[in-house]
Amino acid sequence: MPPTRPEVQPDADAITGRTVLxxxxxxRALTRISHEILExxxxxxxxxxxxxxxxxxxxxxxxxxxxSEVEGTTVPVxxxxxxxxxxxxxxxxxxxxxxTEIPPGGIDDKIVVLxxxxxxxxxxxxxxxxxxxxxxxxxxVRLAVLVDRGHRDLPIRADFVGKNLPxxxxxxxxxxxxxxxxxxxxTLL
Amino acid sequence: xxxxxxxxxxxxxxxxxxxxxxxxxxxxxxxxxPIKKLPALRGRTIVNLFFEDxxxxxxxxxxxxxRLSADVINFSAKGxxxxxxxxxxxxALTLEAMGADAVVVRHxxxxxxxNLAHAGWSRSSVINAGDGTHExxxxxxxxxxTMTRHLAPEKGQTLDGRRVAIVGxxxxxxxxxxNALLLRTLGAEVTLVAPPTLLPYGVDTWGVQTSYDLDAxxxxxxxxxxxxxxxxxxxxxxxxxxxxxxxxxxxxxRRMATLQxxxxxxxxxxxxxxxxxxxxxxxxxxxxIVEQVTNGVAVRMAVLYLLLGGAEPAIATGTPDEESEQx
Numbered sequence: 001m002p003p004t005r006p007e008v009q010p011d012a013d014a015i016t017g018r019t020v021l022x023x024x025x026x027x028r029a030l031t032r033i034s035h036e037i038l039e040x041x042x043x044x045x046x047x048x049x050x051x052x053x054x055x056x057x058x059x060x061x062x063x064x065x066x067x068s069e070v071e072g073t074t075v076p077v078x079x080x081x082x083x084x085x086x087x088x089x090x091x092x093x094x095x096x097x098x099x100t101e102i103p104p105g106g107i108d109d110k111i112v113v114l115x116x117x118x119x120x121x122x123x124x125x126x127x128x129x130x131x132x133x134x135x136x137x138x139x140x141v142r143l144a145v146l147v148d149r150g151h152r153d154l155p156i157r158a159d160f161v162g163k164n165l166p167x168x169x170x171x172x173x174x175x176x177x178x179x180x181x182x183x184x185x186x187t188l189l
Numbered sequence: 190x191x192x193x194x195x196x197x198x199x200x201x202x203x204x205x206x207x208x209x210x211x212x213x214x215x216x217x218x219x220x221x222x223p224i225k226k227l228p229a230l231r232g233r234t235i236v237n238l239f240f241e242d243x244x245x246x247x248x249x250x251x252x253x254x255x256r257l258s259a260d261v262i263n264f265s266a267k268g269x270x271x272x273x274x275x276x277x278x279x280x281a282l283t284l285e286a287m288g289a290d291a292v293v294v295r296h297x298x299x300x301x302x303x304n305l306a307h308a309g310w311s312r313s314s315v316i317n318a319g320d321g322t323h324e325x326x327x328x329x330x331x332x333x334x335t336m337t338r339h340l341a342p343e344k345g346q347t348l349d350g351r352r353v354a355i356v357g358x359x360x361x362x363x364x365x366x367x368n369a370l371l372l373r374t375l376g377a378e379v380t381l382v383a384p385p386t387l388l389p390y391g392v393d394t395w396g397v398q399t400s401y402d403l404d405a406x407x408x409x410x411x412x413x414x415x416x417x418x419x420x421x422x423x424x425x426x427x428x429x430x431x432x433x434x435x436x437x438x439x440x441x442x443r444r445m446a447t448l449q450x451x452x453x454x455x456x457x458x459x460x461x462x463x464x465x466x467x468x469x470x471x472x473x474x475x476x477x478i479v480e481q482v483t484n485g486v487a488v489r490m491a492v493l494y495l496l497l498g499g500a501e502p503a504i505a506t507g508t509p510d511e512e513s514e515q516x
Contacts, residue, residue: 085228092499098215134224
C-alpha cells in the first residue's frame with residue numbers, strides 16, 4: 001500500500017536529517033502565503049481557515065495571525081479531522097479521532113482555505129473535501145501547504161505553497177512546529 | 190489478535206476506556222451539525238438482537254449505527270421466530286448467514302452475549318447491551334463519560350479519587366456491576382448503598398465499599414447514581430414495603446440538599462418517580478439524567494467505530510478467544 005500520509009513523528013533521528021527550512025524560512029513562507037491569500041481573495045472578507053490536525057491547525061493559526069496583522073481584522077480559524085473520511089480507513093486499525101472545530105459562523109458561502117503541513121499523495125485533501133461536504137457548502141475551497149513534496153495520486157494541487165520540495169518515495173519530510181515540537185523546521189530524512 | 194467483542198466493562202484497560210471516552214467527546218459535536226452522519230461504517234451491517242424489552246438502549250444503538258452510516262437490522266424477541274422457541278444458536282446462525290458484522294445483544298440470561306461471542310456460531314463482533322443481572326458495559330461508559338464532562342471537563346483531568354455512590358437495587362443491577370468495574374479502572378472510589386438484602390453475594394470481591402446508610406454517604410460523594418428497584422426480577426420480598434424502601438433509600442429534596450454543590454445526580458432509567466427518586470430531584474439542576482441519554486449515542490458511536498471502523502479493533506477487550514485466532 002502506498003504511504004497515504006507521512007506520519008512523521010519528530011524524534012532523535014530527525015536531527016540527522018537535512019534541514020530544508022529553518023525557523024526563519026518557515027516564518028517567511030507563512031508570511032508570503034498569508035499575503036498571497038489576501039491578494040487572491042482581495043482582502044480578508046469571508047475567509048475561513050481550516051487546519052488539518054495536527055500540525056496544519058497550528059499553521060492555520062499562524063497564517064490567521066499574520067493576516068490580522070496586515071488587515072487588522074480577525075479571520076475565523078478551525079480544524080477539520082478527516083480520519084473517518086480516509087480511503088484507507090478499513091486497511092488499518094481504527095484510529096483515534098482528532099478535534100474538528102468549525103468556527104461559529106460556519107463555512108456556508110465562505111472562502112475556505114484548507115491548511116496542511118505536507119502535500120503528498122493528495123488523499124488527505126480528498127478526504128477533507130468529503131468531510132467538508134457534510135459540514136456545509138463553501139463558495140470556494142483553496143489549499144495552502146507548507147511543503148509540496150510531489151508524487152500526487154489524485155488530481156489535486158495546492159493554491160499556496162511554502163516550498164516545493166522534490167523528493168523520492170523513500171524519503172520522509174518532517175515538519176516541526178514550535179507549539180508542539182519546540183521549534184519550527186522542515187527536515188528531509 | 191485483538192478481540193472484537195465488548196462483553197464486560199471489566200475487560201477494558203484504562204487506555205481502552207480513555208480512548209472510548211475521548212473518541213466519544215469528538216463524536217458528541219456531531220449532534221450540533223446540520224448533517225449528523227459520518228461515513229466510517231458504510232457497508233457494515235449491525236444487528237440489534239433484543240430478547241428483552243428496551244427503548245432507550247435499542248434506539249440509542251440504532252441512532253449510533255445509523256449516524257456512522259451502517260445498515261441496521263432490528264430483531265426483537267416479540268414478533269419473530271424467537272417467540273416461537275428458536276434457540277440462541279439458531280438465531281446466531283441465521284445472523285451469520287445474513288452477513289452481520291456486529292450483533293448488539295440484550296438478553297434476559299446473564300452470560301448470553303458471552304456464549305454468542307465464544308461458542309463459534311458466528312464471526313460477528315458481539316456487543317453486550319445488557320445481559321440479565323450481569324453487565325451493561327456501554328451504560329457504564331456513558332455514565333463515566335457524563336461524569337467526566339461534569340467533574341473533569343478540562344483536558345488531562347481524570348476521575349481519579351472522585352467518589353461515586355450507587356444506590357438501590359444493586360443485586361439485580363447490571364448497571365451497578367459494570368459501573369463498579371469501569372469506575373475502579375478509571376480510578377474513582379465507588380460506594381454501593383443498599384439494604385443488606387439487595388447487595389449481591391460476593392460484593393466484597395468487587396473492590397468497592399458498601400454502606401446501608403444513605404444519609405452518611407451523601408455529603409461526601411461527587412456523584413449519586415440511583416437505581417430502579419427491579420421488581421420484575423424479584424421472586425421474594427427484599428424489603429417490607431415500598432414506602433419504607435423509599436424513606437430509607439430514596440433520593441428526595443431533603444437528602445439532595447446535603448450533597449456538595451458540584452455533585453450530580455444520575456439515573457440509568459427507566460426511573461420510577463416517587464420510589465427511588467422524587468420528581469423534584471429528577472427535574473432539578475443537579476440531575477443529568479436527560480444528558481445521559483444524549484451522551485449514550487456518542488459513546489455507542491465510539492464503541493462501534495473503534496470495534497468495526499478499521500481493519501482490526503482499536504480496543505482490545507477481553508482475552509482473545511480461539512475462534513478469532515483461527516481467522
